[in-house]
Amino acid sequence: MATATKVAAAPTETPARPGPRRGRPLRWLPLAPATVMLLLFLGGPIAYCVYIAFTNMQLTGASSTDFVGLDNFQRAFGDDDFRNAVVLTLVFTLLSSLVGQNTLGLALAALMQRASRPVRTLTGSIVIAAWVVPEIVAGFLLYAFFRREGTLNALLDWLGLPSQNWLYTLPILAVSFANVWRGTAFSMLVYSAALSEIPKEITEAAEVDGAGGLGRFWHITLPMIRRSIGTNLMLNTLQTLSVFGLIWAMTRGGPGNRSQTLPVFMYDQAFNKSLIGYGTAVALLLLLVGAVFSVVYLRLMREEV
């Protein structure tokens, strides 16, 4: 949508520029296809989604669709399962995106910068392989890793540690770990790029001034890659908020609803319970949660710089 507004705003800027008047509409022409496509394929579905969220549309069991105002949203706020899903979504996002992917990605990038070339290439390709694997395949791999007869328990057995059924006892932790496993590569790439942008002279100057490794990291590296941290956090969070395939493949939101995050809850309501209207309303609320996170990050980035 943002792009569409920018595009539409473009013609108003033209009067300031010199040039033949009849050029103005033509100047807009090359952008017209993009504008039309965006309106059609991005704006259209969103508008339709907003419309459905205010109706009682059902997949089955009712032939007519009526406008019900804010009923779906009221229902969501009064629904224990919805609140449970919100809490789990926040836990999932905090654990896997903020703590896991972000920190681990930064650590890997920092370590790799110091490593020798072969080590760097090897680590890089292994981590990125996890990212390249399609979500559903990653889901099954990690399901195989965590399940009762899975790799993790085999390892624990071998080490003489007690094994347990991870997907049953700690489902939200298991899916969070899965998301870290899958998403760390992205953070690592962003941070590798950011770290290589730091001029050597500054680090060397700090070293001459007597700053240790940690001090250099804290006072030089972090402030200099602040913008990348902000961007990375935002992208990570938004991606994590909408993770569905991974959780669906591993636990289907269960057992009970102990790993039912908002996207899974939304799918369950819309397609298992056939309540398309309600499911869509939840989708809009999820959009809202994402928007809140984005605004916070944008704020932080503006203040810091």
Place this chain on the structure above:
Amino acid sequence: MRPTAPLILAATLAATAGLTSCGGGSGSDPDTVKVAYNRSTDNKIRFKDNHLAEVKKQFEKANPGKKVKLIPIQAQDNDYATKVQQMMRSPKTAPDLVYEDTFRINSDIKAGYLRPLDEYLAKWKTWDQFVDTAKAAAKAEDGKTYGVPDGTDTRGLWFNKEIFAKAGLPADWSPKNWNEILQAARTIKKKVPGVTPLNVYTGKAPGETSVMQGFEMLLYGTGEAGGNPLYDPGAKKWVTGGKGFSDALGFLKTVYSQKLGPDISDALDPNVGTTVFSEWLPEGKLAIALDGSWLGQNWLKTGGKPWPEWSKTLGQAPMPTQHGQAPGKVSMSGGWTWAITAKSKNPDLAWKFIERLQTKDNAVTWDIVDAQIAVRKDVAQDPKYTSSMPGITFFTGLVKHTHYRPTTPVYPQVSTAIGEAMEAATTGDTSPEKAAKSYDDQLKSIADGATVAAGGRG
């Protein structure tokens, strides 16, 4: 830039035109019947596929120039229903013929996805052969019939006589009440370690399998609310607050908390139904299974898990009522129907395919290969059918005591709510009473207030 602008514009216009034509046209071929059905998630099981392919061949031979396009949808029951419902929403994707579970058909009728068949049925002599309960299975609240059933099923207890012998239990076991089932399970747990004593389906993931085979087999055995513990067809209201409901959940809790059942995570696996007949029973890992009449089909030579000895190893017993109250036995029945979609462009041809499916020979063959309990009188008397499989007389006998699920549009939603209550009670997340209470709350919102308290009627 400027000279290329008209070019881009032209390209866009062409692309848009292309898109519009995709959206608008592509009507279905008037000589082709599109048939959507569910394919088993077990890749070894292809009875339906093979049978339909055979009928397709007959149909195309008898109607030169006409074609049948089979659309198999390989999915769990819930996902199959969702997929078909989405297909039926649009005339571009709607198949002509769909295979519909009787428990969901009313919901789809209400949604306007299906077409009444009365004018076809009136001219169809074979319809007289169908038993009345089967005729009613796909009859909507508006009195019209929307589907032709091709068989039904009943449910009871399967037990492994070899394990029973080791545990010192009789080979002609026939429990009189719930407690005797639990007693047998406890005996097996003590005397035959390493064997799962009892499987009762539970939880959300197995879908209707757990609700019907697991929960309703228990609930209808409590005899509560005059034998209609879920829905009162007279008052057209759903029943809340039943003691039978929490008792049935309590039974599940007992089974799973005392470890008389399979491991909870196995029980909550969406594919547990397949595991039961393809691994646990044939490999002697499960002693008692509360399951359907059709299990035997999987162990035929042509089945997914050939197991010729099954008829000697396994025995069957009717599921008893809670305290053994009259009539002493309980069973649930379902079944599937063939229905024509409202958006079908070839309803007449689709009907012809239904007629072809229901020639007596095809009907007998189908009931035999899919281990269906016959719904047609002529089929039920056919010697090929009656001698098709050990146990078929036992399960056909249960038809007397069987119950059908409420045929109302909201049943699938109620079923989902029951699945949640089962899962909560099974995992021990909440007590059976609390799970029943939260079911009642959901029920009130699903049924839009049309509920009645179980106790209120004595």
